[in-house]
Amino acid sequence: MYIVLVYDIGEKRVGKMLKLCRRYLNWIQNSVFEGEITPVKLKSLLAEAKLIMDEEQDSLILFKSRSEKWLEKEVVGKEKNELDTFL
Template identity: 65%
Template structure:
């Protein structure tokens, strides 16, 4: 499945969350990642994130789709990290 993951974590945990998410998805902007991921790997990511997140302060939002092409992406301004140049 294709996901867009957005998170809002406290200052002390935000770098740890980014490091974790980059193991599973492509970082496209501050606190925003996207990519193809299996349901099992997504559950694994969430279990690991819940290990250090404070659920009363932090949040994760996941948009799921069947394929990347179900979404149209428009970038205005500087693109943080290009992912379309992979072979």
């Protein structure tokens, strides 16, 4: 599945969440990630995220799609992190 993940995490925990999300997804810009992920890896990511989060104050939002081709993405202005594909 293809997901876009957005989080709003307290300042003391944001570094840990950034490192966690980078292990599973591609960083797009501040607190935004996207990429293909298996259901098992998504479950692991969410379990680890819950250990970092204070669920009373922090939030994590997922937008899910079957694949990237079903999602139209438009960037207005400078794209902060262009994804390069090396073959």
